Amino acid sequence: QVQLVESGGGLVTAGGSLRLSCTASKSTFSLATMGWYRQAPGNQHELVAIMSSVGTTTYGDSVKGRFTVSRDNAKNTVYLQMNSLKPEDTAVYYCNLKLGIINIWGQGTQVTVSS
Numbered sequence: 001q002v003q004l005v006e007s008g009g010g011l012v013t014a015g016g017s018l019r020l021s022c023t024a025s026k027s028t029f030s031l032a033t034m035g036w037y038r039q040a041p042g043n044q045h046e047l048v049a050i051m052s053s054v055g056t057t058t059y060g061d062s063v064k065g066r067f068t069v070s071r072d073n074a075k076n077t078v079y080l081q082m083n084s085l086k087p088e089d090t091a092v093y094y095c096n097l098k099l100g101i102i103n104i105w106g107q108g109t110q111v112t113v114s115s
Helices: 027-031
Strands: 004-007 010-013 018-024 033-039 046-051 057-059 067-072 077-082 091-099 102-105 109-114
Touching (some): 033 067, 046 077
Parallel strands (some): 010 109
Antiparallel strands (some): 004 018
């Protein structure tokens, strides 16, 4: 069973930056679509950014131009660089791995943006 371990969340003031990391425990990572979703209290689960195994990216409308997803297959790690953070970006961010019928979530990491 693949496990995902996230890191990099925290508290930042508006306009600041954070980088999240997510490392998969097995090398099948390189074949999977990897990415990030988030959920704020009272809100639905929301796509943030994903990257396919061939490097195709998809971003949520609210983060386009501010967030960048990338991956290092040699390290089984996907990153989310978050710039120009806004208070409305406050949420728990979840790493996700999809490969065929496999759909795995990380434990989540809290990102809080103060105004």
